[in-house]
């Protein structure tokens with residue numbers, strides 16, 4: 001059976017990370033997954049990511065125990081299920097962090113920072129906690145849905161980021177240090193480029209890392225960006241995967257089809273989905289989701305502009321036209337036969353099947369697609385039997401098309 005050996009190291013990296021949050025050595029900042037973690041780390045904060053906790057609640061299938069608690073507080077069951085699961089977990093004072101890492105739960109925040117480059121939901125979600133903990137909250141709001149990001153938008157985001165400095169200084173008790181910021185951006189860039197190369201190993205005919213494995217191995221690039229630990233981890237992972245490519249070893253022997261996954265993972269069904277594709281000789285080799293933490297524009301010599309630009313240019317924050325261009329390039333690079341869109345019930349921000357994109361993209365690329373309905377955490381919105389039938393039929397159709405061509 002194909003396994004990625006570095007996974008064992010990743011488990012330790014993640015455990016050490018979580019335990020460090022409770023060490024009490026440094027102040028704790030809560031942050032959205034796409035930043036501005038780099039700026040926060042430059043002040044010496046330990047950085048905790050509620051979205052990562054949301055994913056944990058989804059993957060452990062505990063989310064549905066907690067969502068009703070948030071609903072009782074007035075948060076709709078149709079909004080982001082990371083938000084509702086996480087708030088419910090807080091209200092119930094229960095978290096998988098207790099069982100898995102022996103922690104008390106999520107660490108108490110000293111400061112909270114959000115970035116609406118992914119959605120407005122994070123601002124609402126984090127504001128709930130700022131009120132609960134009576135804690136300072138700061139945020140940046142990059143302009144959204146742009147075809148092209150110009151210097152005007154970058155300037156605006158730089159100004160917003162700089163406004164965070166006095167609050168961070170006050171809470172951390174440290175003066176802003178440009179050299180620290182540059183160093184953090186440099187480490188973040190190096191880890192993110194390694195992560196990009198990790199993902200790109202699956203452009204190989206025998207792809208060594210699936211999208212499903214990618215969702216697990218992306219843990220450190222989300223929570224430890226800007227640290228040497230993340231850089232070291234991805235150096236090891238990349239070396240293992242490159243060796244596998246050299247030896248022509250992939251996660252599926254002789255895949256009949258290569259699939260691109262568009263949208264969020266269905267966290268509670270990762271294993272089931274991974275087995276489903278594998279049992280149908282289909283390799284899911286790439287995704288928009290795993291690529292979301294590639295910030296190849298980071299530049300330590302221009303830390304403000306480059307981070308502001310990277311945060312604004314990310315896939316989720318762009319117009320459909322820009323997204324279609326990015327997708328077209330990925331589809332070609334990974335030699336994709338079909339796209340599966342996960343139409344995520346509680347996150348329209350990360351669902352691209354609602355405004356005609358599958359049809360437009362098929363016209364541009366000729367690559368067929370399938371839409372499945374589901375959710376990141378709330379499995380009430382996912383029909384397993386129906387999805388299996390749809391996916392198996394789709395894969396058969398693609399195989400037929402390939403034979404005919």
Ligand code: SF4
Nearest residue numbers: 080118119121347349
């Ligand atoms: S992008 Fe979607 S899943 Fe992520 S925090 Fe926002 S609404 Fe929730």
